[in-house]
Amino acid sequence: MIRPPRFLSLLCLASACLLPQLATAAKQTVCTITINSADEQKAFRKFLPADKYDFVELVERNRPDWLGSACEAKVSCDMLVISGHYGEGNEFFSDVMEIRESLSIGELERVSCSGSCPNLFANLKEVYLFGCDTLNPNAQRTASAEIVRSLVREGRSPAEAVRLAREMHAARGESSRDRMRLVFKDVPVIYGFSSAAPLGPVAASSLNQFFQSGGASQVGKGHVSGGLLRQFSAQGLASARGMTAGDSLAGMRKDVCMFADDRLSEAQRLQALHELMQRPTAQARLLLDRVERYTAGLDKAKRQQPEVAQALARIAADGSAKDRYLAFARDADEPRTRARMVNVAHALGWLSPEQRVDELALLFKDLLARKAIAPTEVDLACAVNKDRSLDKALQPVAAGGRREDDVGHSAVRACLGGDDAHDRTLEGLVSTDDADVRIAQVYLRHRPIADASELRTVTRAIAAMNGSEAQTRALDVLARHYLSDREIVSTLQQLFARTRSSSVQNAIAGVLIRADADAIATTDLLRTLRENRLKSSSGGNMVEALIQRLQLSSARRPDASLAELRNRSR
Known part of the structure; x- marks a missing residue:
């Protein structure tokens, strides 16, 4: 069938109108969260063409709610690049003192589990985590012996208890890899490091080599790039897939989201917590961090809400759950774990x-x-x-x-x-x-020692010690005290003059630089520091900093002798 010319012209016009929209739709948004080094972000920007990729930096300096701001702006990420140190506190942070921003996994869990930010991570195809241990598979929480004993108390045979404890740790040990898979649910590809990650400039150099060899065609597709893994093979780059509905860890994600989902009311959260406590206590033990934080946040005002009070009353009346929980707590291997569980029991009305x-x-x-x-x-x-x-x-x-x-x-x-x-x-x-x-x-x-007489006695004892290492450690403890006693300053001044250890001199300076300014501002102390500092302790250390502080103090005081001494020492 031959279409009329007018129809063809309209079709061509419609197609022409759609082309810009299709081009726009084809562009992907690369979200970057730059907590520390910007080197990795710059490498992605350099090699990913602007006609195919838009870049959005989510961090807004000096704004604590920057992630919430991105949610309000309805930013939707196709790729996510996070750069920052990653440590035991389960957060990304910077080693630059001027940078105060950080990103905790708890905040990422809130975004992932809640309905308050549906767009941000919903369309993610790939996540790049440039931080140490971000995909470390080792469990962060272990309590094997406690769990086995608790399962035996609850009626399991020893062999079955060992097997179940092993399975529970595999499912609920919360390795860094599992936590990232939980946060980035359904994301096809998550890259991270199984151990120490390279520093920013080193990572950027490897990224540059990857992109120069045609790597740009391998990103943003939602498929693992063998080339990228090979490029970072020496640094232990690994890949994982986000959790899916049928994942073996889906139950763990449900429990975690119970604490993180801001759509739940307090009463609903307590009902879910009660259900958790009715299961084998070992499951609650492996979630103790979250249970502890949540119960500690139940202040008086929340507890007085009728629905919350009723939910807490139901938990308090559950004698079976209480008995199992307290038996586990009393049997805990670590005293700190036992104390934490006791405090949770009190918060839940069991004690x-x-x-x-x-x-x-x-x-x-x-x-x-x-x-x-x-x-x-x-x-x-x-x-x-x-x-x-x-x-x-x-x-x-x-x-x-x-x-x-x-x-x-x-x-x-x-x-x-x-x-x-x-x-x-x-x-x-x-x-x-x-x-x-x-x-x-x-x-x-x-x-800390509050009595001045006792502090003098301790200082004299430290000054009389033999062995520079032990003496340095003791002085470091003394530095935590604010000193204003001239007798103590005199004792430390005498020790500075006679010690042959530069580390001891540095430790003494560390004590004095934190002391009361009037107590240390003497010409005699400055003379002692200048005449007795050891060569190995000069320049760029605490002794030099103390000398500079005393010189600055002298310039502000009408003390002619101190100023004269400063001029003579130049």
Whole structure:
């Protein structure tokens, strides 16, 4: 059939009108989140043609809600490039002090799980994660022995318990790779590093080589690029696929989204939490971080909401879930885990305030029965009794049982309110045993010395120490205290003059530079620093910084002798 000329002209006109729209539709949006180095972003911009790719930087400097801003603008990403250091805190961050922006996996989970930002990641084809361990397959959380014992208590055979614990860790150990797969649900290709990632300039160099060899034709297609993996093979680049509805980890994603989905009401979230607690306790244990954060955020105002109060009452009345949970908590291998679970039990109404204290007392009684105490356990004891409100309740624990006299046991007893253990703990600060010094460091972070006389005594003891390494460590602890006592300054000045260790001199300067300005602003101290500083400690260190501070102070003071000394030393 021959169409009339007028029809053909209209068809051609329509086609011509559609061409710009088709061209626009064909363009892909490359979203970049530049937390640290911009090197990787620049490599993508350089080689991906502007007629095919639009670039959108999501980070807005000095705006804390920059990701929310991108959601409000209805940005839709086809590709996502994230550049930043990635660490144990599960967040991307920068090592540049001027850059304050960061990106936590928790925030990415909120965006992924919620309906508040439906466009941002909905059309993603590829994600590039330029950060260390972003696709590390190793589980971040392990509690194998605890889980096996809990499953046996709940009626499983030992062999079955071991098998189930292994499966549970595989499904709920939350490796970095699993967390990224959870966040970027249904994304065909996620690139990241299974261990240490290359620095920005090195990564950019590899990207440049990849693109120069025709790599641009391999990106944005939603297929794994063998060329890109080969280019970064020495750095351990890996690929993964986002979770799908039929994924073996889909159940884990549902539980995670229970905490992250901002569409859920508090009552709905508590109902989901109750259902979690009714399952084997091991599942709640592997989600303890999230359970802990959520229950800690249930403030008085939220708890007074009728639906929330009813949901909490239902959890509090669930005696079966409570008994399983507390049995698991009391059997936890790590005291810190046990304490955290006790606090969650209190938040859920399973323990009254008095019962919580009783549980903590049992915890520390068991801890003090151990042969050795680690610094982390001292940190726990001091943190639990941070405001000393539990002194009265925990002093019997500190005073009872077998009384080991080592620094570790003494520090725990001192944290629990045992005043007689304080002096023994301070002795660890001037010990030649590194473990004792580290324990004293932890203790004094929580309980800094407030008494001026005691601080003088400790300073004299540090000054009398033999061995520069131990003395340096002890001085580093002293630097956490704000000094205004001239006698202490004099003791440190004398030590500076006689020591033959540049590290000790540097540590002394570190103490004094944080001290009260009036206490250190003397011509005698400046003279001592200039005449006795060791050659290896000069230039670009704490001693030099202290000297510069004293010189600046002298310029602002009408102290002719100090100014004269400064001029003579030039």
